Amino acid sequence: MLKVRRIRQMREKPREHCAIFGVTCDDIGYSVSNFLYRGLIALQHRGQESTGISLLKTGGNIFTYKKNGLVSKVLKEKIISQYWGNVGIGHNRYATTGAVGFNSSLYMQPFHFKNNEIEFSMAFNGTIANFDEIKKRMDEMGRIFITDTDTEVLAQLIGSIALGTEDWPEILKLTSKLLDGSYSLILMTSKGDIYAIRDPLGFKPLCIGELKTEQRNLYFVASESCAIDSVGGFFLRDVKPGEIVHLSHQKDIHSELIINSHRTAICQFEYVYFARPDSILDNVSVAEARLQLGINLAKNDPILKNPEIYNNAIVVPVPDSGRSVAVGYAKEAKLPYIEGLMKNRYVHRTFIMPGQSKRKIAVKDKLNPIKNIVKDKDVILLDDSIVRGTTTQQIVSLLREKGGAKRVHLRISCPPIISPCYMGIDFPTKNELIAGRLQLQHGDNYLKAIQQVIGADSLVYQTIDNLTQAIGKTKNELCLACLTGNYPLKSLQKLAQLEDSIVKSRI
Numbered sequence: 001m002l003k004v005r006r007i008r009q010m011r012e013k014p015r016e017h018c019a020i021f022g023v024t025c026d027d028i029g030y031s032v033s034n035f036l037y038r039g040l041i042a043l044q045h046r047g048q049e050s051t052g053i054s055l056l057k058t059g060g061n062i063f064t065y066k067k068n069g070l071v072s073k074v075l076k077e078k079i080i081s082q083y084w085g086n087v088g089i090g091h092n093r094y095a096t097t098g099a100v101g102f103n104s105s106l107y108m109q110p111f112h113f114k115n116n117e118i119e120f121s122m123a124f125n126g127t128i129a130n131f132d133e134i135k136k137r138m139d140e141m142g143r144i145f146i147t148d149t150d151t152e153v154l155a156q157l158i159g160s161i162a163l164g165t166e167d168w169p170e171i172l173k174l175t176s177k178l179l180d181g182s183y184s185l186i187l188m189t190s191k192g193d194i195y196a197i198r199d200p201l202g203f204k205p206l207c208i209g210e211l212k213t214e215q216r217n218l219y220f221v222a223s224e225s226c227a228i229d230s231v232g233g234f235f236l237r238d239v240k241p242g243e244i245v246h247l248s249h250q251k252d253i254h255s256e257l258i259i260n261s262h263r264t265a266i267c268q269f270e271y272v273y274f275a276r277p278d279s280i281l282d283n284v285s286v287a288e289a290r291l292q293l294g295i296n297l298a299k300n301d302p303i304l305k306n307p308e309i310y311n312n313a314i315v316v317p318v319p320d321s322g323r324s325v326a327v328g329y330a331k332e333a334k335l336p337y338i339e340g341l342m343k344n345r346y347v348h349r350t351f352i353m354p355g356q357s358k359r360k361i362a363v364k365d366k367l368n369p370i371k372n373i374v375k376d377k378d379v380i381l382l383d384d385s386i387v388r389g390t391t392t393q394q395i396v397s398l399l400r401e402k403g404g405a406k407r408v409h410l411r412i413s414c415p416p417i418i419s420p421c422y423m424g425i426d427f428p429t430k431n432e433l434i435a436g437r438l439q440l441q442h443g444d445n446y447l448k449a450i451q452q453v454i455g456a457d458s459l460v461y462q463t464i465d466n467l468t469q470a471i472g473k474t475k476n477e478l479c480l481a482c483l484t485g486n487y488p489l490k491s492l493q494k495l496a497q498l499e500d501s502i503v504k505s506r507i
């Protein structure tokens with residue numbers, strides 16, 4: 001029971017799937033707040049609940065401003081002109097449902113740490129797996145916490161290591177060695193240095209860029225390369241797993257590989273769904289990977305050999321994330337690619353809306369089938385993934401009942417998601433994952449069971465081999481834990497086994 005409670009506690013504490021962006025300029029009279037605004041806007045898809053920035057003012061004071069809402073709502077022109085400085089970091093936050101204090105400013109980032117000796121601000125994307133252990137040790141040391149987030153634990157840990165020293169590379173090296181989990185982190189010191197750190201397995205993306213003009217030099221660090229593009233910078237490279245990169249407005253870029261792992265665990269879901277298609281993550285174009293995912297699905301699709309279906313078929317994407325994959329599928333299948341679902345752009349992405357009931361309402365509000373396109377057709381519907389199944393079920397039903405489609409053939413670019421993610425992405429429980437639950441209930445026949453629940457006439461998922469081929473990385477380079485149940489961190493493997501046994505006992 002204790003262990004069950006522990007799992008629930010882990011579920012209920014706020015977890016982030018976020019965006020981070022930092023910029024430093026060698027001209028101390030120049031404000032980078034406008035760059036923060038543009039960088040964070042480009043990364044809005046990674047988090048929409050709150051926006052925050054920290055800026056270093058001349059004289060070494062850090063100012064932090066954060067509020068609930070989209071970047072454009074929080075960082076109004078007045079704020080941008082009021083908060084200025086030549087070094088800054090920013091954060092977009094996505095908080096998961098059920099978190100206590102979900103809307104509270106206490107949970108927003110950047111996290112601004114200040115005591116008598118040291119001041120810094122940090123922004124973080126990820127989940128610390130040994131959060132409880134570190135927090136317990138810090139509690140014993142008499143530290144007082146105001147939130148129960150990974151971010152504060154991390155900030156307090158850094159703060160305690162930094163006592164009596166300002167050797168930041170050493171402080172951060174030591175911190176990294178104590179952490180177990182997935183994290184990409186940027187930290188701005190009161191001296192105006194920015195440090196960017198990526199965990200040894202490289203779960204979360206992080207990259208650096210620059211903009212050199214005759215007047216000044218700027219360096220950037222961002223969750224995705226699309227943010228560097230959008231501020232007019234040049235992408236330099238990814239931060240390597242286990243690396244600390246030091247961006248200084250005085251000294252250029254320095255880096256050090258602090259932990260060299262025998263493998264990496266780059267999140268496959270970034271390529272499938274989360275990242276923006278115009279981003280390059282760890283040397284792979286997200287758009288090209290998605291295109292290839294579509295090609296692979298078509299290459300292995302039995303319905304394309306059935307003339308009755310093939311001659312009546314159209315390829316329709318679920319907008320927006322199904323588009324690249326549908327283009328690849330249609331190209332390979334030599335079938336027309338047609339937008340058969342109209343999307344209302346003013347409703348947020350359903351997967352990252354908190355609360356299951358809101359999710360259900362949003363699908364009907366968000367998508368409308370275009371009858372003249374889909375009526376009497378064999379619709380080959382391309383989507384990136386099936387998580388809970390409720391959204392997909394409603395889309396299939398909309399196409400058939402409202403759109404008049406003859407049949408709906410569902411093709412999914414991500415293999416079945418059977419296990420939760422403990423690395424910071426909101427797949428809450430195995431029981432809520434349609435593939436995870438039905439696999440436990442139906443064994444090898446679970447794909448048929450998913451098809452029946454969803455109501456599709458046929459269903460084909462990407463295989464794991466075809467996924468890795470499309471991304472162009474080996475199984476040893478990617479995290480595939482939500483698809484295989486094999487976690488790259490031992491501590492999480494135990495948690496997954498425990499959750500499996502809980503779900504099985506309830507079937």
Ligand code: SF4
Binds near residue numbers: 421423424481483
């Ligand atoms: S479990 Fe899945 S979503 Fe989570 S980090 Fe691994 S690949 Fe990404």
